Amino acid sequence: GGHNSVQFSGIPQGKGPHAVGSMDFMSGPSNQGSFFRLYYPCAEAGHYEEPLWIPRKEYYLGLADTLKLNRFAVNFFLCYYFGSVKSPARWNAPFKPGEQYPLIIFSHGLGAFRTLYSAICIELASQGFVVAAVEHRDRSASATYYLQEKSPSDPGEPGGPTLEEVWLYNKILKAGEDEYPLRVQQVNQRAEECIRALDIILNFNAGKHTANLLPSDFDWNLLKDSIDVQRIAAVGHSFGAATAIKSLGRDSRFRCGVALDAWMFPLKDEIFSNIRQPVLFVNSEKFHWVNNILLMKKMESTSIERKMITIKGAVHQSFPDFTFLAGYMVGKLFKLKGDIDPYVAMDIINNVTLAFLQRHLDLHKDFNQWDALIDGKGEFVMPGTNLDLPPAESEIPQ
Numbered sequence: 001g002g003h004n005s006v007q008f009s010g011i012p013q014g015k016g017p018h019a020v021g022s023m024d025f026m027s028g029p030s031n032q033g034s035f036f037r038l039y040y041p042c043a044e045a046g047h048y049e050e051p052l053w054i055p056r057k058e059y060y061l062g063l064a065d066t067l068k069l070n071r072f073a074v075n076f077f078l079c080y081y082f083g084s085v086k087s088p089a090r091w092n093a094p095f096k097p098g099e100q101y102p103l104i105i106f107s108h109g110l111g112a113f114r115t116l117y118s119a120i121c122i123e124l125a126s127q128g129f130v131v132a133a134v135e136h137r138d139r140s141a142s143a144t145y146y147l148q149e150k151s152p153s154d155p156g157e158p159g160g161p162t163l164e165e166v167w168l169y170n171k172i173l174k175a176g177e178d179e180y181p182l183r184v185q186q187v188n189q190r191a192e193e194c195i196r197a198l199d200i201i202l203n204f205n206a207g208k209h210t211a212n213l214l215p216s217d218f219d220w221n222l223l224k225d226s227i228d229v230q231r232i233a234a235v236g237h238s239f240g241a242a243t244a245i246k247s248l249g250r251d252s253r254f255r256c257g258v259a260l261d262a263w264m265f266p267l268k269d270e271i272f273s274n275i276r277q278p279v280l281f282v283n284s285e286k287f288h289w290v291n292n293i294l295l296m297k298k299m300e301s302t303s304i305e306r307k308m309i310t311i312k313g314a315v316h317q318s319f320p321d322f323t324f325l326a327g328y329m330v331g332k333l334f335k336l337k338g339d340i341d342p343y344v345a346m347d348i349i350n351n352v353t354l355a356f357l358q359r360h361l362d363l364h365k366d367f368n369q370w371d372a373l374i375d376g377k378g379e380f381v382m383p384g385t386n387l388d389l390p391p392a393e394s395e396i397p398q
């Protein structure tokens with residue numbers, strides 16, 4: 001880590017051997033395209049800007065909707081506190097070619113968006129992964145936008161068609177509205193969007209370019225033959241973890257999945273027998289309820305590795321970046337911090353993920369040093385869940 005840049009924001013830098021670059025990619029047409037923030041091993045030389053953690057004010061407006069609070073007040077408050085926070089990566093730094101990197105597609109949670117999990121994405125990139133954090137257009141993100149060709153106001157307008165931004169905000173359920181059909185439609189769209197991002201990145205790897213509608217001088221040619229197409233995984237948080245599991249079932253190019261504090265409700269009628277890849281469930285102590293855990297246990301298998309650990313003292317917000325940015329009091333009040341130190345929790349999340357990825361992507365690194373975490377062995381972890389579950393049918397004494 002380090003790479004001679006002083007760390008200002010609370011978001012930790014990557015600890016691995018690579019300096020980390022970041023850039024935004026959006027393809028068309030309209031909301032049928034792909035939108036992701038790419039984190040990648042980059043060239044060390046030179047000085048680069050760091051990307052804004054929350055790049056547009058519309059994201060604050062969306063967070064207000066998610067919190068069901070007044071947009072003006074939340075925008076003022078969040079802009080004041082978080083408006084200048086940067087992600088510790090090098091904005092549009094040149095990609096570092098020379099080896100074939102494994103690929104991670106990362107899916108955000110309900111009410112989140114692509115930039116809020118940079119501690120996880122930057123750590124993975126620093127350890128030699130290319131990570132695409134997709135931003136979903138299923139109206140589960142607090143806010144997102146797509147670019148639409150503007151119908152020319154007057155046909156004589158000089159120059160080509162201009163693109164206008166169309167913003168989508170978190171679809172808040174009305175009282176009494178049935179949540180399940182919406183979440184099923186969303187998790188299907190989210191899996192499609194993860195697969196779309198995968199296809200675009202694999203095309204770049206094959207030298208086939210997709211136009212980036214966002215202004216960027218990132219040189220995609222450097223990505224040619226730089227992705228290890230046999231070593232691809234799906235990772236996500238909460239609704240994004242359900243999305244990762246759904247993506248495994250849809251596309252066998254994903255060789256394994258890491259489900260971070262999975263929200264299994266959108267998969268409650270899934271039979272899971274069509275999912276053949278290994279899955280690691282990394283749970284916080286405080287988020288879960290019995291039916292959520294029982295749905296994870298439906299994925300247990302004697303032939304496919306399915307592991308679950310619980311991080312003691314962690315909360316749902318121990319996974320996104322907010323956990324580093326709120327003061328101690330506000331953090332505890334809003335459940336952005338648990339009893340465990342946020343940096344210790346993030347080290348466990350990242351290290352157990354790296355160990356599981358090494359095992360199931362067959363990497364030749366030293367991430368196996370954290371294998372014990374996969375079995376729930378360690379000071380702040382336990383195997384399985386902390387919840388008391390009803391005895392499984394097979395255990396009920398006859």
Ligand SMILES: CCN(CC)CCN(C[C@]12C[C@](c3ccc(C(F)(F)F)cc3)(C1)C2)C(=O)Cn1c(SCc2ccc(F)cc2)nc(=O)c2c1C=CC2
Pocket residue numbers: 063066067078108109110111112116142237238239240263316317320322336
């Ligand atoms: C209690 C009922 N619940 C409605 C479903 C309330 C909403 N909620 C808790 C919140 C959204 C939160 C938030 C806003 C804003 C700040 C800020 F002030 F720091 F900016 C921090 C934290 C408040 C986290 C959640 O949605 C929990 N959650 C999440 S949280 C993902 C997220 C969202 C926004 C973020 F900024 C960072 C991370 N992802 C999921 O996929 C699912 C769930 C629940 C089920 C499935």
